[in-house]
Amino acid sequence: MSRRDRTVALITLSLLQVFTLAAASAVVNLTPPQADDPRPPSVAGRALVQPAPALPALGDLAQPPSASALAARLADLAKDAKPRISAVVVDVDTGRVLFDRDAQRPSIPASTTKLVTSVAALSALGPGHRITTKVVQGGDGGIVLVGGGDPTLTARTSAYGAYPRYASLDDLARQTAAALTKAGVRQVRVDYDTSLYVGPGTATGWKRNYLPDGEVAPMSALTVDEGRTEDGGRVEDPASDAAEKFARLLDRAGVNAKAGRRTVAPKDAPALGAVQSPPVSALVEHLMTVSDNDVAEALIRQVAIKRKQPASFDGGARAVMAEMRRLNLEQGIEVHDGSGLSTRNRITPLALARLASLAASDAHPELRPALTGMPVAGFTGTLAAPRYTGETAAGAGTVRAKTGTLSGVSTLAGVVQDARGRLLAFAFMLGDGEGPVEPRRLDRLAAAVAACC
CATH class of the missing domain: 3.40.710.10 (DD-peptidase/beta-lactamase superfamily)
Structure with missing residues (x-):
């Protein structure tokens, strides 16, 4: 050009x-x-x-x-x-x-x-890379919601109007419910895996008020709606909040579910569903x-993963x-x-x-x-x-x-x-x-x- x-x-x-x-x-x-x-x-x-x-x-x-x-x-x-x-x-x-x-x-x-x-x-x-959030079969009969670090994952059904489309927790729940129902499972515990992210929740040089004031969410590989509350604040534990919301969506999709505990998903566990973020561009x-x-902090972690x-x-x-x-x-x-x-x-x-x-x-x-x-x-x-x-x-x-x-x-x-x-x-x-x-x-x-x- x-x-x-x-x-x-x-x-x-x-x-x-x-x-x-x-x-x-x-x-x-x-x-x-x-x-x-x-x-x-x-x-x-x-x-x-x-x-x-x-x-x-x-x-x-x-x-x-x-x-x-x-x-x-x-x-x-x-x-x-x-x-x-x-x-x-x-x-x-x-x-x-x-x-x-x-x-x-x-x-x-x-x-x-x-x-x-x-x-x-x-x-x-x-520019075309996407971040995946998935659900896999757990080791003890439960299921595991595995965070991939997608900062745009949403539980809001209103997000269907966005383009490029945000990854939907509701979509993931429907996929998971269909897989569980096909296997004859009607009741399940939702554990969650945040092991992708490591290290402290705040950076060198961050002021103490950043998290309490909601300027950024606590760092987590599993976060829904950037951990925001209805009043504009932030939840203390984004991953636990995501698991609870996912369990409610599974209930709505026909599977009796309750939020479980933090865990690490079994290696090579069968996938029950997956959703992807918009492209990096x-x-x-x-x-x-x-x-x-929040998106900026998520992206430097994706760069870290790519570069080992x-x-x-x-x-x-x-x-x-x-x-x-x-x-x-x-x-x-x-x-x-x-x-x-x-x-x-x-x-x-x-x-x-x-x-x-x-x-x-x-x-x-x-x-x-x-x-x-x-x-x-x-x-x-x-x-x-x-x-x-x-x-x-x-x-x-x-x-x-x-x-x-x-x-x-x-x-x-x-x-x-x-x-x-x-x-x-x-x-x-x-x-x-x-x-x-x-x-x-x-x-x-x-x-x-x-x-x-």
């Missing part, structure tokens, strides 16, 4: 994602807002949009902006107001750095860490659009960094979780911009969902209006970026089409975890790049 074609295709993708909002009312949102980023209802259940054929040239002869002209626009916006901004702008086609302000200074990335997670997952697993688009912490590491925070971080090395992107990246909640994570602006550039490049089309999942400024996800209105309106519809927000930290990384149609990657990072920050300062920078040059 030529530079012109890619630019046009990305513009088309942005417009199609915006138009999809009009039909999003039928899409189920399984992940209500979390505290990391304020966000509107998810539109991640939409059909995956494929690049359209090239349209008449919008940027066919576009040249990159001059570094001096770009610096003139950005220097005043990034100057020495405190906290200090670190920033970089890179031409996607050539890799040339057009603007550099402490671009190699490691900073707390907050949720822009999810760009690292997404690229690693797409690279290691492939859809999971990545979802987590990037709405900044879903323990499915834990440490194992996931090692596997992600190994994938970054394989892509020659490890410089300037240190991660301790997949979501960016850890205050111990450190990433440079240049590393984030290089990740965004790679996701937009022809060389790695498998990484494209990390780009197409980024919120569209002024329209979707964590960049929806009122962001990119008024003084930053130049960025509306042309900036596509992942946000990051923690106490005393604001970050923004993605791509933007400049005024001539040139595709540029950028990363702007503000704050060190101390004192107030103003995300709009970063929006002004992105809008200035969009209006350049």
Whole structure:
């Protein structure tokens, strides 16, 4: 695909994602807002949009902006107001750095860490990979619900309207009930297996309030509806909650069932039913659009499993960094979780911009969902209006970026089409975890790049 074609295709993708909002009312949102980023209802259940054929040239002869002209626009916006901004702008086609302000200074990335997670997952697993939840025959006459780490597994029948479809616990119960009934079994105990995940339930650098405040669920290989309660909180034991809900669904399907105990399924036990998650491409688009912490933590564990590491925070971080090395992107990246909640994570602006550039490049089309999942400024996800209105309106519809927000930290990384149609990657990072920050300062920078040059 030529530079012109890619630019046009990305513009088309942005417009199609915006138009999809009009039909999003039928899409189920399984992940209500979390505290990391304020966000509107998810539109991640939409059909995956494929690049359209090239349209008449919008940027066919576009040249990159001059570094001096770009610096003139950005220097005043990034100057020495405190906290200090670190920033970089890179031409996607050539890799040339057009603007550099402490671009190699490691900073707390907050949720822009999810760009690292997404690229690693797409690279290691492939965009078509799906996560399986299954039920097998137990060793003592019971059955075992085996968690595979699917963060979208749902007990809600309303999820049938989502596309790509979420894995349904009700579907799994119906399959299991049919198999049990065929075998003449009318009563059963539901044990559950969470042995896929190991290690502590929280990451290095997580604050103590994250779990009580519901910003993320306790880590478990078996979780239904992200462990959420009706009042928006989280259950203390997601796996036990899943087993209880599954037993009730089995009852409804005609098999008398009760929840049992935690166990490890017998090796090579006969399967009674199985359901699969949406493809990794859809999971990545979802987590990037709405900044879903639970999906991000699930994906680093899937990367760990793929790369023969323990499915834990440490194992996931090692596997992600190994994938970054394989892509020659490890410089300037240190991660301790997949979501960016850890205050111990450190990433440079240049590393984030290089990740965004790679996701937009022809060389790695498998990484494209990390780009197409980024919120569209002024329209979707964590960049929806009122962001990119008024003084930053130049960025509306042309900036596509992942946000990051923690106490005393604001970050923004993605791509933007400049005024001539040139595709540029950028990363702007503000704050060190101390004192107030103003995300709009970063929006002004992105809008200035969009209006350049």
